Amino acid sequence: MLTALGVFSPAEQLVSRDCCIAGDLLEIDRILYAHWAVYLGDGEVVHLSDPVRGRAVVERCRLEAAAQDCLVRINNKEVPAKERGLTPLPREEVIANAVNAIGKTVRYNIVIRNSEHFVTQLKYGVGWSDQPSDLEIVALMRYSIDGVCASVGVPGQGNARLNGLAVSDPVQSATGGEGSRRHLE
Numbered sequence: 001m002l003t004a005l006g007v008f009s010p011a012e013q014l015v016s017r018d019c020c021i022a023g024d025l026l027e028i029d030r031i032l033y034a035h036w037a038v039y040l041g042d043g044e045v046v047h048l049s050d051p052v053r054g055r056a057v058v059e060r061c062r063l064e065a066a067a068q069d070c071l072v073r074i075n076n077k078e079v080p081a082k083e084r085g086l087t088p089l090p091r092e093e094v095i096a097n098a099v100n101a102i103g104k105t106v107r108y109n110i111v112i113r114n115s116e117h118f119v120t121q122l123k124y125g126v127g128w129s130d131q132p133s134d135l136e137i138v139a140l141m142r143y144s145i146d147g148v149c150a151s152v153g154v155p156g157q158g159n160a161r162l163n164g165l166a167v168s169d170p171v172q173s174a175t176g177g178e179g180s181r182r183h184l185e
Contacts, residue, residue, distance in 0.1 A: 005073070005074075005075055006019070006073035006074035006075060007073055008029050008071035008072065008073045009071060009072060009073065010067075010071060010072070011028075011063045011064045011066075011067035011070075011071075011072045012064055014026075014063065014072055014073075014074070015043040015063055015064070019074065020039040020041075020063075020074060021039070021041075021091070022039055022040055022041040022091060022095050023038065023039065023088075023091035023092075023094040023095055023123070024038070024039040024074050024076060025037075025038060025039075025074070025075055025076050025077060025119050025120070025123055026038070026039055026045060026063065026072050026073070026074060026075070027072065027073050027074075027075040028066065028067050028068075028070050028071075028072050029070050029071045029072070029073075030070055031070075033110065033114075033131060034116065034131060035047065035066070035070075035115050036114075036115040036116045036118065036119040037063070037066050037115070037119065038094065038095075038098040038119050038122055038123070039063070039074075040060070040095060040098060040099070041095075043062050043063055043064070044060060044061065044062060044063070045060070045061065045062075045063050045066050046058060046059070046060050046098040046099070046101065046102060046122075047059060047061070047066045047115060047118075047119075048106065048108060048114075048115045048118055049061075049066075051108040051110070054107060054108060054109060055105050055106070055107065055108055056105070056106055056107075056108035056115075057103070057104070057105055057106075058101040058102050058103060058104045058105075058106060058118075059102070060099075060102045076088070076123070077120060077123070077124075077130075080128070080130055081120075081124055084126070084128070086124045086125075086126060087124070088123050088124055089122075089123060089124065089125055094122055094123050097122045098122050101122070106118065113127075114129055114131065116128070116129040116130070116131060117129050
């Protein structure tokens with residue numbers, strides 16, 4: 001049975017009202033992207049902390065600390081999982097997976113290996129993210145650059161550069177020049 005998607009609320013409210021069940025996936029609204037955590041119980045979560053240079057640390061902390069004043073909702077990703085033919089692992093296994101990962105350093109990339117990939121891997125045994133793909137982000141970056149250039153009267157910026165990447169070729173830019181999408185490990 002599918003449950004309704006939770007509404008965004010302050011972290012303290014979710015904890016004080018015992019809304020979360022151990023093993024739930026929590027979506028933290030960071031405005032431009034979503035950060036994700038697995039609820040362990042007693043107000044504690046496991047999440048990816050301090051992403052630096054392609055690495056992040058798996059941390060156990062209070063939900064309020066992970067949320068950093070952002071709103072949170074329960075989102076067990078049941079519909080996307082069902083669309084992928086996946087069923088959740090038993091809650092005890094989800095919790096064990098999360099606890100066993102604490103303190104480890106994992107690969108991190110906001111587009112292709114983010115906190116959503118991490119928590120869906122823990123809950124479903126397969127990691128995925130429904131946030132914008134690398135090609136969508138590169139296209140958005142190009143659109144934004146072109147819009148800024150046009151607003152200040154700089155014509156023809158279709159070949160603008162961003163952090164050294166030519167954004168006129170989204171596939172090449174997003175894949176580091178390979179010309180096709182890389183598969184996740």
